Amino acid sequence: MKNQGLLITAVEPNSIAAELGLKPGDRLLSINRQPVRDIIDYRFLIAAEELVAGVLTGAGEAWELEIEKDYEEDLGLDFGEHAFGPTRTCHNRCMFCFVDQMAPNMRPTLYIRDDDYRLSFWQGNFISLTNVKDEELQRIIHQKMGPLYISVHTTNPELRRRMLNNRHAGKIMDQLRQLAAGGIEMHTQAVLCPGVNDGQEMERTITDLAGLWPQVHSLAVVPVGITKFREGLHTIRTFTKEEAAGVVATVENYRQKFLARWDYPFVYASDEFFLLAEKPIPPAEYYADFPQTENGVGLVRLFWDEWELAEQDLPRQMLKPRTVTMVTGVSAAKILQQVADRLNQIKGLKVKLVVVPNKFFGETVTVTGLLTGQDIIDALTGKDIGDFLILPSVVLRDEEDVFLDDLTLADIEHRLKVPVRAVTGPQQMVETILAD
Template sequence: MEHNGLIISEVEAGSIADELGLKPGDKLVYINREPVRDVLDYRFLCANEELVATIITQRGEEWELEIEKDYDEDLGLDFGENSFGPTRRCHNRCLFCFVDQMAPSMRETLYIKDDDYRLSFWQGNFVSLTNVGEKELQRIIDQKFSPLYISVHTTNPQLRCRMLNNRHAGKIIEQLERLTQADIEMHTQVVLCPEINDGDELKRTIDDLSRLWPQVCSLAVVPVGITRYREGLYPLRPFNREEAGQVIDLIEAYQQQFLADREYPFVYASDEFYLIANRPIPPYERYGDFPQTENGVGLVRLFLEEWEAVEQELPDNISPPRVITLTTGVSGAVVLNPVVKRLNKINGLEVKLEAVENSFFGKTVTVTGLVTGGDIIHALDGKELGSKLVLPSVMLRDGEDIFLDDMTVDQLSVKLGIPISVAEGPEDLVREILD
């Protein structure tokens, strides 16, 4: 008998599973005769008060365990890296795909294209739904995978098939309508490409998605990212200042209408559009409940709000005097320039701001989060940097001290011959500068 299921990596001491004698290495195969394909099945099927769990032990024995427990009480099992099994891969060939524009010879994980609806629910990954058939769609509905994060790009079926290079991509509205009827919450995004899905096509997309509100909770519009590694790919170009301003004008007109009708803005231009257009960042209330900060929507406004509070507590003088260098990407410098000017009014403090051009991906990439350690060395090597270099945490892999090019902060510190601190937000930034 062939079994699927999840291999147990850890059993919580004193838990139901521990009392039943389950051990790491045993496999959970079924709950109530339903197959356990991943941790989401496990969580969903474990909610009941009466369970029959089918286990295959390390010795190959098959156990059927009858369990009575409180509703939503966990069995005490952890499946570690086996929690989801194989990740569902992306089968699209999007003409704007950033992974296809990655530099060669980087770590393997940077080339992985996931398109897994389970990870959309679990981690907030954006998915296209092009590999979701009736069976998977029904599972989303039955197990209430909500909210989901969905890459729409356009609601024009023919255009979406062309942009994603997938003949199954044109049914997105039907899929969203089905999920809407099942009361699944969705956050959506559009990667906007000049002269492809902007203008009237963007209007159509906003109109179509807004009709599915409030289940479609938000729509973020972000500009296409272009690196220097586009040989053999579809000819794309970045937005210029005037075009970015036109996108903002269109979106803000919709926001005015939605705020009047629904008291919620619904659609948002990413911060990068405002920086490209050299426009002021909108006020706090234009971001609703900030539903898409991970997509670069509203991060600058949150930074500015925090900075205004921190600014009130700045000292007039510091001693001993010091020189500090703050580094950021080209777009980030626009935000940090007034911050640095204010800090330099403190007697005894000189803060230098170094905007690092992206030589790794190309100068068209201006966001701070894609600056590499090599870019910083290229920009700062040989310069007088003072007693410390402070860099923003968005340059590093989440929770680690590694840049995209696999250089560590310590390695960068040795190369530049200066101590380096990492700051997350204005309060942290000021602490690192004044400490």
Template sequence: MHSKGRKKRPQVPEERKTLTKGTICRVADDSIAAELGLRPGDALLAVNGEPVSDIIDLSFALADENVELLVARQNGEEELFAIEKDYDQDLGLEFESAVFDRVRPCANNCVFCFVDQMPPGMRESLYIKDDDYRLSFLYGNFITLTNLSPRDFARIRRLHLSPLYVSVHATDGDLRASLLGNPRAKNIMARLRELSDSGIELHTQVVLCPGLNDGPVLERTVADLFALAPGVLSLAIVPVGLTRHREKCRPLRCFTPDEARAVIAAVSAWQSRCRAETGSTFVYLADEFYLAAGLPIPEYDHYDDFPQLENGVGIVRSFLAEWEETAAPKEGYATPRRIDVVCGVSASAVLAPLIAGLSLKNLTIRLVTAVNAFFGPSVTVTGLLTGADIIAALRDADSPSDGVIIPGVALRKGENIFLDGLTPEDVARVIGRPVRVAHFAADLKSQLAAWR
């Protein structure tokens, strides 16, 4: 790479401060950006004279070998950089956000919105309701398609932003509009067909609420979405999540074990049909249904290529498979050692037999099941445990251990922090014991075998 030159510009005029800009949060060592002297806090204003609204725009703009960057320094000055680079050479920049204008807010008022059930006083980012098609393409965030303009649809088609992840909930237009609290939600099938006909592939989901969109409504939804296959790649059905902070929300309830079994039976019939016709299961149930019903988790092949793992579909089976594939440790410990393994209520039934079957000399493993007092006992998944929940569970244990292993899934992705703002270090300080984080099955097994 050679920087052909750079030219300082005067301070940014007031009328230019409303331009979209990508604020830099990291500059890679030995990169083009580092050679140019760019620093965290600087902001990218334009590439080749054109503003960029997100990293999708940026990736296309940087495809050329000759590139001009307009950058706003932290002191308010602008600089123009002219660069020669290889076609596929990265600049070495990371940005505070993938979108440079603003994240598209949700325009709905869903009856089951989890954000509306958050307690007050938490960090601001937890109250953001995003519904941005760019984050759907980039990170797999689910969107509702209710805030897309014709220009947005045209851009999706032009840049072939595929696959997208769409929250459907019901294909009955009137019911969907009621569930989402938005009349624009009615035309979901037309929107899905438009995208599918344009070659955009879709992963879809249904948040299932007893008495609202289950039963015959769910049957129609599955049938309508399967009719759009292979444009619709998958459908995940997840149970509604309810916290204790629902004072201003519409009354809803969780599925009973019998109702969970009825959902499994109904969906199983569709799964058999889909596999017979396409070779793919197509419609998948979240693990919570099987755990609530007390039924076995489906086998590994049932989940195909695990298209909705991040949505809680197949996590248990994936965990079990990784545990089995990880070699059993052979060496034990020279002296007695006790280790606590923390999990949520749902995971307890999965982990208990695995831990019971792991025999190591001088090692005693205690499974500590943490009840979710923060969101309420109806929230049983491990991923929503808070630091305070874990501290309370460990304090209730009969006697202290030599160390504690906590689940990495409870930490915010990419950060070492629980939903309540505590960190593993905070937990260790309060309980007075070493705390380590295990990220999935192999990591848990290895930490139990080699605690130092």
């Protein structure tokens, strides 16, 4: 039993658990005779007002604790970073997998391919469902683990088996129907590869998934990302401008049908398709309730709307002259150039925009979030940066000052001999530039 249940790492003072004498090092095995496999089991089972908790203490004693509490009252237990146990990894070998295109010798976490339905529910990770058994589908339904975020790519069974290189991948529609019948909300994506799952196959995918509305609540169509590290992998190319425009037009045709039917658009082309096609970014109404911003759907529109608000408060003149440099990737260059042009209308302010090509992953990768510290250094070395450098925070690991290549903001400052500021969104960018 020593490896079963959840290991308690902390107990909140004055909580129910503290009153019962539970301590770090004890292990919670069950609640109401049901095994506690992970934090989701725990959250689901403690919703009852009367509990019987099975505990194995750090000293090896088996306890059975009877608890009465309010419906929403927590026990005061913390299970630390291992509250899910081992993360379920991906068993697919997708022809377009970005992890397979990573550069060698990077930090180990960049090579992890998670495919865990629990993390899809808990933090919005996309999953394929290829490693989910029927009893786990029933658990999802029973514990109401929604919404889920599911990588469908295609609803053609044979094509999906081929694209994911997994013989279990073809039953996706049966799985989605089962989840939909159980009332689980789902958001889906299709990573499009030219000549593979676009065109008529994309239309089939849109139609099939729309047939499960409203449980399948949205579908994001995004272009495949290709790096220069594809030796030995399936031959795939990027979309041309004309092909991207065709995807945008097809999606728009379906959106209009769904709007007329449900007053909800359902399917969205990602921002990258609009940028590739050199089409205007749609207004906020296009994105309804913005269900897939983490998938690059509507982020540019949110940026523009925030910029328009920030622009209203721009001064006519700086209190003291200032020169700053901003960095962007290739795909967002035209957007940021308009922002820089407007800022340069402020007397005493000079804003330079530097577009950084992605030499690390290859110049087919154009999104800003995949720029590395070294590419930024290479692009700016020898340039007059001015008073400080502004970087978008998307180039850094969440809540850390570390780039994909493990360089830090401090490294950039040291190499370029200039202060560096990482900003999130237009408002913070403007505040940083105008700060006294």
